[in-house]
Every structure is written in structure tokens, then in C-alpha cells.
Amino acid sequence: MPRPPDQPDVVAVTGASGRIGREIVRLLDRPGRTLRLIDTDLPASTADGPWGDLSDRVELHRASIEDAPAIRAALAGASGVVHLAALSSERPWADILRVNIDGTQKVLEAARLGGARNVLLASSIHAVGFVDAASAATTEVLVARPDTYYGVSKAALEALGSVYADRYGLGVVSARICQFGAEPATGRALARWLSPGDLARLIEATLRLDDGAHHIVWGVSANAPDAFDLSAGRAIGYEPQDDAFAVAFARDGAASPLAPTSAPLDDPIGGEFTDDEHPLGSTF
Incomplete structure (x- = not known):
């Protein structure tokens, strides 16, 4: 459902x-929008924060x-x-349950009660970590196959997003973020990069949604050689513009490690998080 014309952009x-x-x-x-920044650790004012220059339309x-x-x-x-707040890596089950799963439910319930129309949920590649690389490149939306308790929490986040969309008409996007950073790393990580600019574009696409439905999309930039099927994101208006390979080549020139760029096609995309060296519940 579209935002009513008299509802402020908050x-x-x-x-x-x-x-x-x-x-x-x-x-x-941006002009006409109020940003409401929420965290347990905040500065006294935006001028003292980590976000750079911001307008006075910030709470x-x-x-x-x-x-x-x-x-x-x-x-x-x-x-x-x-919704970005979470434990960002593997933890004991009780911690994952308390923060990532119960916390997400509290956020969605608060969003519903507060009158929100759209929600972006930060999911993760680890929700599907046991899927092989070939399937990730050719399947629009992968069935959850988490590699850790952390991955389970992101699969649960997606399920919560689905039920809040179907029950209450929230427009929800669960973004399976792969490797976020200001600049891409090297080697295989190039294919998984999500730039800040492209994440902002995905958020704006989410905020424009008017279908009251749940969508699972890859949180990935437009990186060659198309290691992830981006069609679900494009279907909701997400058009990534950044390419890790172009950035890496401009940065490193001939020294840029353009290959290998992705895992062998039969390897799980969760990589090391799927092996015995990373037991469930371990903080690694």
C-alpha cells in the first residue's frame, strides 16, 4: 500500500x-525527509557522530x-x-535468539504499530551458506540453508518479514547482504561486494514499494562475473551501479587480483563457515 500523501517521510x-x-x-x-537514528551507543549530537555531515533533519x-x-x-x-541492529557474527544460541530473532520481532511489531509502510531487513549470505555457488548464480530466490546459528537468525528474520507482510501488509525486503564495505576486498570477495551506494539504492527501492509484500533479494553490487542472480532485486526497482572489478582495477591497476573471483561451482557459498573449524555457537 502506498504511503498516504499526508504521511511525513520519516x-x-x-x-x-x-x-x-x-x-x-x-x-x-535528503530534503523533506527526517532520519531517526536508533542505537544503544549514540553521540550527544550528530556533529559528534560517525556519519559525516548531516542536515538538521535528524533525530x-x-x-x-x-x-x-x-x-x-x-x-x-x-x-x-x-533494520540493521544485530549481533553481526556467530554467538551462542541464547544470545542469537535474544538479540537477532526476538529483537527483529520487536522491531517489526513496533514498525507495524507505529504506522510504517516499508521495512528493509538486513539478512545475510549466511542464511543460505550451504547452497552451492552454481545455484546462487542461477536461482532467483534460494531456499534457506543456514550455515551457523547466526545464519539461522537471518533465515528467521526473513520468515518474520514474510509473516508481517502477509498478516499486516507491510512492504518488507529481506536483503541477503554478502560483503559490505566502502571498498571491495580482493580475490573471491570481489564477486560478493555490496557498496554503500548500492545499499542506499536498495533501501530507496524498498521505501518506494507499494505492494505490501515480502521480497528476498541479494544485497550485492553489479559485480562481474554475475555470481549472484540479481533478478529479484531488479524486480522491485533495485538497480546496482557499482562493480567491484572496476573499482579494484582503478585502485590497483594491473596488480588487481581479478581471479579467482568466486568459489568453485560445487562449493558452498558460506565458505569456511560451513566446515568443522567453525562449530555452531563459537565466536571464532
Whole structure:
């Protein structure tokens, strides 16, 4: 359902001070929009924060996604929500359950009660870590095959997004983020890069949705050699513009490690997280 014409453009970002939030918040700042930045660790003012120059259309809310009343207050009146807050790597099950799964449910419930129309959920490649590389390149939406408890939490996040879309008409995008960074790494990581600019484009595509449905898409830039099927993202208006190979070549020239760029086709895309060296629940 489209946002009513009289509803203010208020975009709330959970985990705004985190590794991803500090890169993309400034890219979401625009005239006519209020950014509501939510985290447990926030500066006294935006001038002291990690986001660079921001307009005065910014609100800071110190709140934990584990605290239902606090997160409901923080999301009240938000038209769109970008949910980044989470434990970002493998942890013992009790921690994953408390923060990543229960916390996501609290965010979606608060978004619904607060009147949000659209939500982007930060999922992960680890929700499908046991899928082979060939399937990732040729399948529009992969069935969940998580490689860790962390991956299970992202599969659960996607399931929660689905039920809130179907029950309440929220427009939800679960973005399976692969390797986010200001610049691409090297070797196989090139094919998995998601640039800040492209994540911002994916968020804007989410905020424009008017179908009240759930979509699972790859959080990946337009990297050669097409290691991921990006058709689901393009179907909702996400058109990535950055290419890790072009960036790496401009940065490193002839020294740029353009190959190998992806795992062998029969290898799981979760890589080392699928092997015995990374047991479930270990913080590695």
C-alpha cells in the first residue's frame, strides 16, 4: 500500500552507529525527509557522530531492540524502517535468539504499530551458506540453508518479514547482504561486494514499494562475473551501479587480483563457515 500523501517521510535506522549504519546513513539524508537514528551507543549530537555531515533533519534515539517499549517509542510515526541492529557474527544460541530473532520481532511489531509502510531487513549470505555457488548464480530466490546459528537468525528474520507482510501488509525486503564495505576486498570477495551506494539504492527501492509484500533479494553490487542472480532485486526497482572489478582495477591497476573471483561451482557459498573449524555457537 502506498504511503498516504499526508504521511511525513520519516526513515528510522536501527543500528545506526554500527559498521553498516555509519556508511549509509548520510546517503539517505535528503530534503523533506527526517532520519531517526536508533542505537544503544549514540553521540550527544550528530556533529559528534560517525556519519559525516548531516542536515538538521535528524533525530537521535538511544534504544535497544531488546527493549520493546523503547523501540516502540523510537519507531512511532516512522514511514519506513531500516533494520540493521544485530549481533553481526556467530554467538551462542541464547544470545542469537535474544538479540537477532526476538529483537527483529520487536522491531517489526513496533514498525507495524507505529504506522510504517516499508521495512528493509538486513539478512545475510549466511542464511543460505550451504547452497552451492552454481545455484546462487542461477536461482532467483534460494531456499534457506543456514550455515551457523547466526545464519539461522537471518533465515528467521526473513520468515518474520514474510509473516508481517502477509498478516499486516507491510512492504518488507529481506536483503541477503554478502560483503559490505566502502571498498571491495580482493580475490573471491570481489564477486560478493555490496557498496554503500548500492545499499542506499536498495533501501530507496524498498521505501518506494507499494505492494505490501515480502521480497528476498541479494544485497550485492553489479559485480562481474554475475555470481549472484540479481533478478529479484531488479524486480522491485533495485538497480546496482557499482562493480567491484572496476573499482579494484582503478585502485590497483594491473596488480588487481581479478581471479579467482568466486568459489568453485560445487562449493558452498558460506565458505569456511560451513566446515568443522567453525562449530555452531563459537565466536571464532
